[in-house]
Amino acid sequence: MSTDEAVELDAPDHRRAGLALRVLLAVLILLVGAGAGLAAGLAIASPDHPADDSPEAGFLRDMAAHHAQAVDMGTIAYAKATNAEVRSMGLDTALTQHGQVNIMQTWLGEWGLNLNGTQPPMAWMPDGQASMQNGLMPGMATQQQMEELRQAQGKQVDILYLTLMRQHHLGGIHMAQEILEMSDNENVTGIAKNIMESQQYEITAMTDLLAQVQAA
Amino acid sequence: MSISSPGPDRVPSTVKVDKTTGQGKPPAGKSGANRPGGTRPAGKGGKGGKGRKPVTPVKVAGSRPWGPILVAGAVVLIAVGIIGWGVVAAMQSDKEKATPWEERANAISGIVNYRNDPDKTLTARDHKTGPLTYKLTPPVGGAHNARWQNCMGDVYNAPVANEHAVHSLEHGAVWVAYKPGLAADQITALESKVKGKPFTMMSPVEGLTENISLQAWGYQLKVATADDPRIDDFIRALSQNATIEPGIPCSGGLTQTGTTPLDG
Structure with a gap:
């Protein structure tokens, strides 16, 4: 209930801006997550030690x-x-x-x-x-x-x-x-x-x- | 080590971020700029978001925006999933890289591994004086003389004493034995695999059933010709690796030929 009221208080512009921010946040978190996952994966897959034919x-x-x-x-x-x-x-x-x-x-x-x-x-x-x-x-x-x-x-x-x-x-x-x-x-x-x-x-x-x- | 920490760490930290919906931008940007791990940046981002809570520009005071929480939750799950997948995939590829020498040795077709043979005299390690008898020709282990044959890539052109050669195997040498009278070009080809290479040596041996016989401690491979690729495989897998006294050198041994062992 209180949630609805709080949202209702916001002007439509604000709500749209809020939604845009949330989407942006979601995208950013996803990118950071993917980046971290890839970085962790690469760090182990190609370790900083030399290869067999190095x-x-x-x-x-x-x-x-x-x-x-x-x-x-x-x-x-x-x-x-x-x-x-x-x-x-x-x-x-x-x-x-x-x-x-x-x-x-x-x-x-x-x-x-x-x-x-x-x-x-x-x-x-x-x-x-x-x-x-x-x-x-x-x-x-x-x-x-x-x-x-x-x-x-x-x-x-x-x-x-x-x-x-x-x-x-x-x-x-x-x-x-x-x-x-x-x-x-x-x-x-x-x-x-x-x-x-x-x-x-x-x-x-x-x-x-x-x-x-x-x-x- | 740090592989298992990203998952558990990330979940709480990112949950904190979504409490302050709308201002997760700075922490997210910050962690993106950081290096590998992924663990720390995420943690920092969480704390940063929490600390700046009072400055929240969007008025959500006291409200619970379930929609965004669910969205953020789903996003976190996806992110964790990607990290997990990355780590697991990476660990598997790392595992494939280093194959233990035993596995590489046992993969050589025709190799005989006597290390687990019920007859323990084949790989006994006692020092004994005088001439000794061996069940295998050439031997792959067993009681031996206190002195070893120098195995610094030495090419002996006459037979050496088994009693000294077996001691060299104990030090990690691969002993390349060939039938006396083997064609000169075959001998030259074998020499090129041995000469100047520590933890190898080569000599003619009477009574071989094949032209060439390779020995390491507990292992044997018989081949017909010097260009058989398994010779290199055998040397690469077993030379030095097969030692049962790791770190010991092949130098300081006897260099004389003759099949009578030298005591003292």
Whole structure:
């Protein structure tokens, strides 16, 4: 009853304006609802993490494999090098890079991606295939070079290790530089920057050590 | 996580808006400008509408406009329905993306999974010294030597000891075994799948029933030719994934060939 009275009090113009407002409100709510539904749907359907064939995923997989060889080299140096600084550097590199492999693979897991990609190594990088040497990623030692390092004796261990690892770091830095230009994923660019900077520093240190060991 | 909250949250908040019929415009515009979730903007809009109640320009004081309430209610239901549909559809598409490695492995035709075999010796994990006998050729698990064969994409051109190779499988390696005397081009094709790839290794093995046999811990696949696409499928599904010691490396192993295991 009171409803009717209140409405009756309104002038026809007001009622029409009120109705128009209500329709407008209804349309707006519907649009907001649809928008929110779509936004929520899109946010989950295309999550902000990189896809299986993304440069980020390719980089993490390849860098994990690249790092794995550095762990192999580092542990050999730690066990057999004659220079205490070289041994310590081998331990440092092996532990750091083994840790980073697990960090990178954890991200792949969080993104719901397989540790092994469907594309060949370095396919994520422009001209990546051209950067492969002997079927290996940039800077990687061949199986024969690794065997020479394993079989080496005396200061030859130090010299081989420093030479191979310096080469290995150069390749790693190259890959890190490339992904920095291609990606804006904070995890990936963060670790790429770190790899670039710390390995650059280590290259300087290894060059000094190499001269020292060769002179000894 | 936040997926379930939009529904319940939106209902009360939008109901508040329709109490102040005629001035829902500002909150609605505001929430439209906001980002994803949908939860928060709607909540804010509700509160905003409530706060401005006193300034209501349209005179509906004390009245209950049932028509608009019903319309608004229907609109809210439709909006909630759209959100729900969006979330459910999105969740399903996300689910399809990541297929667990076990599922991918079991989908490979011809693969044999020994992990649930009643014969537990096939996948026993004890360390033992000296030569050991294995029921399968090549073995896919079982007691093994304390030292593992290096499996950093190593290509061995002579047989290696099963006792070390089985330990590599435990670390997540895929072991590509081939019949001695296999054609050179076949060997080269296999090498290209292994060389430089951590968590793989390859060697000739005597007594194979097929030209090529792939092993991962608890899994085996025998194929006739190196261009069989199932080889890549097997490596992709099982290399590293099949490890039962996650995080362990394939480096630091033995690299010598010869079928007599090395103790100590």
